[in-house]
Amino acid sequence: MHTLNLLLLASGLLVFVSLLAGVMSARLGLPFLLVFLVAGMLVGVDGPVGIQFDNAELAAWVGNAALAVILLEGGLSTRMSTFRAGFKPALALATIGVVLTAAMVGAVAMAVMHVDWRYGLLLGAIVGSTDAAAVFSLMRQSGLRLDERVSATLELESGLNDPMAVFMTLALIATIRTGAGGGEVLMLLARQAGFGAAIGLGGGWCVAWLLRRISNTAEQGGLLSLIIVSGGLAVFATSGLLEGSGFLAVYLFGLRIRELAADAAHAASSALDGFAWAAQATMFLLLGLLVSPHQMLDNVWPTLAVAATLIFVARPIAVWLCLAPLRFANAQRLFVGWVGLRGAVPIVLALFPLMEKIPDSYRFFNVAFAVVLASLLLQGTTLGWVAKALKVVEPPQHPPPGQRAVQGQLTLDAELPLADVFGFFQLPVPDNSGPTLGHWMTDTLARDREVGDGLDWHGARFEISSLVEGRIERVGLQLAPKAAAG
Numbered sequence: 001m002h003t004l005n006l007l008l009l010a011s012g013l014l015v016f017v018s019l020l021a022g023v024m025s026a027r028l029g030l031p032f033l034l035v036f037l038v039a040g041m042l043v044g045v046d047g048p049v050g051i052q053f054d055n056a057e058l059a060a061w062v063g064n065a066a067l068a069v070i071l072l073e074g075g076l077s078t079r080m081s082t083f084r085a086g087f088k089p090a091l092a093l094a095t096i097g098v099v100l101t102a103a104m105v106g107a108v109a110m111a112v113m114h115v116d117w118r119y120g121l122l123l124g125a126i127v128g129s130t131d132a133a134a135v136f137s138l139m140r141q142s143g144l145r146l147d148e149r150v151s152a153t154l155e156l157e158s159g160l161n162d163p164m165a166v167f168m169t170l171a172l173i174a175t176i177r178t179g180a181g182g183g184e185v186l187m188l189l190a191r192q193a194g195f196g197a198a199i200g201l202g203g204g205w206c207v208a209w210l211l212r213r214i215s216n217t218a219e220q221g222g223l224l225s226l227i228i229v230s231g232g233l234a235v236f237a238t239s240g241l242l243e244g245s246g247f248l249a250v251y252l253f254g255l256r257i258r259e260l261a262a263d264a265a266h267a268a269s270s271a272l273d274g275f276a277w278a279a280q281a282t283m284f285l286l287l288g289l290l291v292s293p294h295q296m297l298d299n300v301w302p303t304l305a306v307a308a309t310l311i312f313v314a315r316p317i318a319v320w321l322c323l324a325p326l327r328f329a330n331a332q333r334l335f336v337g338w339v340g341l342r343g344a345v346p347i348v349l350a351l352f353p354l355m356e357k358i359p360d361s362y363r364f365f366n367v368a369f370a371v372v373l374a375s376l377l378l379q380g381t382t383l384g385w386v387a388k389a390l391k392v393v394e395p396p397q398h399p400p401p402g403q404r405a406v407q408g409q410l411t412l413d414a415e416l417p418l419a420d421v422f423g424f425f426q427l428p429v430p431d432n433s434g435p436t437l438g439h440w441m442t443d444t445l446a447r448d449r450e451v452g453d454g455l456d457w458h459g460a461r462f463e464i465s466s467l468v469e470g471r472i473e474r475v476g477l478q479l480a481p482k483a484a485a486g
C-alpha cells in the first residue's frame with residue numbers, strides 16, 4: 001500500500017500541477033495541451049525526475065483509448081447544422097488533402113532523411129492528419145467567432161481525417177513488412193471504411209434507441225455519460241476486431257447519438273467533457289514521458305525540414321487545391337491551411353511502426369513528436385492573430401442603427417429553444433449550449449440550485465423563477481437598459 005500511495009501521490013500531483021499550468025498558459029495564448037507534453041518530457045528520462053519509460057505498446061493502448069473518447073466527445077458536440085455546413089470541404093480535406101500532404105512531406109523526408117519512398121511516405125502519413133484534441137481544444141480556447149462554414153470545416157476535418165491517416169500508416173507498414181500489393185491495399189481500405197462506418201452508424205442507432213427510453217435529466221448526466229462512453233468504446237473495439245476503422249466508427253457513433261438522442265447527449269455533455277479532458281491529459285503526459293529529447297537533437301535539421309514543409313508548404317497547398325472548387329474565399333483558404341494543428345494522433349501513429357519493429361522507426365517517432373511541438377508552438381499560439389490578420393473573424397452582432405434591444409424584466413419558459421431565445425435577444429450562443437434554455441441553465445449552475453440562483457451572460461441576467469421537482473420551469477431575464485453601440 002505504501003508504494004501504491006506514493007504512485008497515486010506522484011501521479012495526482014503531476015496532473016494537478018499540469019492542469020494549473022495549463023490554465024495559466026491558456027491566458028498567455030499557449031495551447032493548453034502543450035503543457036502536458038512538456039510536463040511528460042520533464043518527468044521523463046532527460047528531465048529532472050529522470051523516469052525511464054519505453055513501453056511503446058502501453059503508450060499505444062492508452063493513446064488509442066484516449067483518442068476514442070476524444071473523438072466520441074467531438075462527435076457528440078457536433079450539431080447536424082454544423083455537419084451539413086462543413087461536410088463536403090471536410091471530406092475533401094480528410095481524404096484527398098491527407099494524401100496530398102503525406103506525398104509532399106514524404107518527398108522531402110526521402111531527400112533529407114535518405115530513405116526510400118515507402119519510409120518517406122510512411123512518415124508523411126504519420127504526420128498528415130490534423131488532431132481532433134488539438135483542434136477542438138484551441139477552437140474553444142480561442143473564443144474566435146468564425147464563419148460557420150469555416151468553423152464547421154475545421155472541426156469536422158479533424159474528426160474525419162484520422163481514419164485516412166491510420167489506413168495509410170497500416171498500408172505502408174504492410175507494404176514494408178510483406179510487400180503487399182495494390183489489391184491488398186484496396187481491400188484494407190474497403191474493410192477500414194466499410195466496417196467502420198457500418199458499425200459506428202449501427203451502434204449509434206442502437207444506443208440512441210436505448211437512451212430515448214431512459215430519463216434524460218441533467219442529474220443523471222453521469223450515468224448517461226458512462227452508458228455513452230462504454231458503448232463508444234465497445235463500438236471502437238468491435239470495429240478494430242473486424243479490421244475496420246475504430247476512429248471512424250466512434251466518431252460516427254457520437255454524431256448519430258447527437259442526431260437521434262439530443263436530450264441524452266446534452267444531459268451527458270458535462271461529464272463527457274470531463275472524460276475527454278482526462279483522456280487528453282493522460283495521453284499527452286504519457287507520450288511526453290516516452291520521448292527522449294536528446295535523441296530528437298540528433299535529427300534536428302531533417303526534423304526542421306519536415307516540419308517546415310508540412311506547415312508552410314504541404315498543408316497550405318493541399319487545402320488550397322481541395323477548397324478551390326468549393327467557393328471558399330482566398331482568406332478563408334489561407335486560414336484553414338494555417339489551422340493544420342498536429343497533436344497526439346501523429347505521435348500515436350508513430351508508435352505503430354515501433355510495435356511492428358520497422359527498422360529505424362524510433363527515428364520516425366522523434367521526428368513526429370518534434371513536428372507536433374512545432375505545430376502547437378507556431379500555429380497554436382498564432383491562431384487568433386492570423387484570424388484577425390486575414391479578417392476571417394465575424395463581427396459581433398449588434399442591433400440595426402436606430403433600434404434598441406428589448407429591455408426590462410421578462411419571464412421565460414425554460415423549455416424554449418436556446419438558439420431562438422438568444423437569437424431574439426441578440427446574444428451570442430455559448431459553445432456548451434443545449435436544446436433548451438432550461439438545459440443550459442441546469443448545466444451551467446450548481447446541482448443544488450435554488451430559486452433566485454442566476455448567471456450573467458453578455459449583459460443579460462438569467463435567474464431561476466420556479467422549480468418543479470428540481471427541474472427548472474421558469475427563467476427570469478433582465479436585460480441592460482441600453483443596446484450596445486453599433
